[in-house]
Amino acid sequence: xxxxxxxxxxxxxxxxxxxxxxxxxxxxxxxxxxxxxxxxxxxxxxxxxxxxxxxxxxxxxxxxxxxxxxxxxxxxxxxxxxxxxxxxxxxxxxxxxxxxxxxxxxxxxxxxxxxxxxxxxxxxxxxxxxxxxxxxxxxxxxxxxxxxxxxxxxxxxxxxxxxxxxxxxxxxxxxxxxxxxxxxxxxxxxxxxxxxxxxxxxxxxxxxxxxxxxxxxxxxxxxxxxxxxxxxxxxxxxxxxxxxxxxxxxxxxxxxxxxxxxxxxxxxxxxxxxxxxxx
Amino acid sequence: xxxxxxxxxxxxxxxxxxxxxxxxxxxxxxxxxxxxxxxxxxxxxxxxxxxxxxxxxxxxxxxxxxxxxxxxxxxxxxxxxxxxxxxxxxxxxxxxxxxxxxxxxxxxxxxxxxxxxxxxxxxxxxxxxxxxxxxxxxxxxxxxxxxxxxxxxxxxxxxxxxxxxxxxxxxxxxxxxxxxx
Numbered sequence: 016x017x018x019x020x021x022x023x024x025x026x027x028x029x030x031x032x033x034x035x036x037x038x039x040x041x042x043x044x045x046x047x048x049x050x051x052x053x054x055x056x057x058x059x060x061x062x063x064x065x066x067x068x069x070x071x072x073x074x075x076x077x078x079x080x081x082x083x084x085x086x087x088x089x090x091x092x093x094x095x096x097x098x099x100x101x102x103x104x105x106x107x108x109x110x111x112x113x114x115x116x117x118x119x120x121x122x123x124x125x126x127x128x129x130x131x132x133x134x135x136x137x138x139x140x141x142x143x144x145x146x147x148x149x150x151x152x153x154x155x156x157x158x159x160x161x162x163x164x165x166x167x168x169x170x171x172x173x174x175x176x177x178x179x180x181x182x183x184x185x186x187x188x189x190x191x192x193x194x195x196x197x198x199x200x201x202x203x204x205x206x207x208x209x210x211x212x213x214x215x216x217x218x219x220x221x222x223x224x225x226x227x228x229x230x231x232x233x234x235x236x237x238x239x240x241x242x243x244x245x246x247x248x249x250x251x252x253x254x255x256x257x258x259x260x261x262x263x264x265x266x267x268x269x270x271x272x273x274x275x276x277x278x279x280x281x282x283x284x285x286x287x288x289x290x291x292x293x294x
Numbered sequence: 295x296x297x298x299x300x301x302x303x304x305x306x307x308x309x310x311x312x313x314x315x316x317x318x319x320x321x322x323x324x325x326x327x328x329x330x331x332x333x334x335x336x337x338x339x340x341x342x343x344x345x346x347x348x349x350x351x352x353x354x355x356x357x358x359x360x361x362x363x364x365x366x367x368x369x370x371x372x373x374x375x376x377x378x379x380x381x382x383x384x385x386x387x388x389x390x391x392x393x394x395x396x397x398x399x400x401x402x403x404x405x406x407x408x409x410x411x412x413x414x415x416x417x418x419x420x421x422x423x424x425x426x427x428x429x430x431x432x433x434x435x436x437x438x439x440x441x442x443x444x445x446x447x448x449x450x451x452x453x454x455x456x457x458x459x460x461x462x463x464x465x466x467x468x469x470x471x472x473x474x475x
Contacts, residue, residue: 199475
């Protein structure tokens with residue numbers, strides 16, 4: 016068995032930011048569908064090697080024991096890479112609500128594909144085209160074509176302090192801190208802006224080698240009492256840079272509901288109240 | 295404290311080399327002989343995957359005419375009498391991917407494969423009693439939902455072959471991004 020620390024994020028996380036109007040949310044309510052834990056389990060590749068993979072197989076279908084027997088298809092090359100059949104989370108057996116006795120854990124990918132209560136693994140020539148990879152979890156583009164199997168979660172960061180609905184009580188020195196992650200590798204850089212993206216400064220990263228895991232960043236900030244817009248921008252080990260919201264929307268449109276990873280803007284007004292804004 | 299540190303330093307390389315030896319042994323032997331093959335009969339009531347390639351469909355058939363009787367009793371409570379739905383997630387009919395604004399995405403307007411409808415109804419519906427429908431009833435209800443969407447007529451006999459041959463309106467509307475890095 017192997018133990019690795021991985022984030023797990025719902026592809027609907029931050030979905031409120033696709034909407035035209037800003038929700039007066041918190042870091043938790045807007046971006047809280049992400050977690051990070053140590054997962055211990057058997058590499059799926061070990062099981063598949065043991066069972067023997069026929070040459071025609073291109074996909075792995077995984078099915079869970081929930082009432083709806085939810086299924087997802089994983090491309091074989093990804094399944095043979097770093098996918099786990101996880102039995103333990105943070106050193107204890109995976110809890111019932113997390114998929115006891117075992118679940119799939121597909122590092123870096125949208126959470127729904129990490130099938131809980133795993134009961135079936137089947138190799139197939141083509142994707143099984145389950146409901147949750149056709150009707151759901153697909154991204155309709157402006158040209159009305161929909162992208163399927165958009166599995167890795169985008170390079171992303173969010174400032175958790177100060178963040179929505181917090182209130183700065185006094186002028187002076189603050190620590191801006193938050194988390195960053197990428198489904199394609201580790202976080203190499205997080206920049207922070209206090210003027211809505213006009214100027215940026217590099218934040219300190221607690222861990223530059225956390226592969227597909229959350230990395231905390233922090234940077235000191237002197238608040239003068241004037242209004243400000245706080246933003247963070249992550250860069251991962253593949254060179255992917257977190258886009259701003261306008262850039263993401265101009266590339267992807269707003270017909271999709273999943274995979275928002277644009278820059279979060281928190282406005283601080285002169286009385287110190289922090290609010291979600293588009294900037 | 296320092297003893298503990300030393301122990302860890304010694305243990306880690308040992309553990310790593312043992313792991314390497316193990317993995318070499320495994321790849322040389324090709325198999326460690328774990329597990330037993332599962333028989334076709336064991337799989338029969340367990341493997342519910344009915345794929346877009348037509349593999350995994352059970353025997354049987356059904357028409358929309360027959361499906362209406364099942365639907366009215368077991369589906370209409372949530373999906374409404376004609377598939378118009380009782381909430382955003384229960385709408386089964388209508389929509390146009392090329393309409394203005396955000397298109398209504400339903401079985402008829404969005405789903406690329408009819409196989410998905412059969413697979414999902416069989417494994418997940420009705421929500422209050424998943425897997426309680428017989429295979430015949432699943433064929434019938436699948437036919438009825440396709441009929442409500444104007445995709446087949448009410449006499450069309452759906453079975454493992456005819457079902458996978460159906461061209462859904464949005465069949466060409468998807469891009470497989472699974473190999474994009």
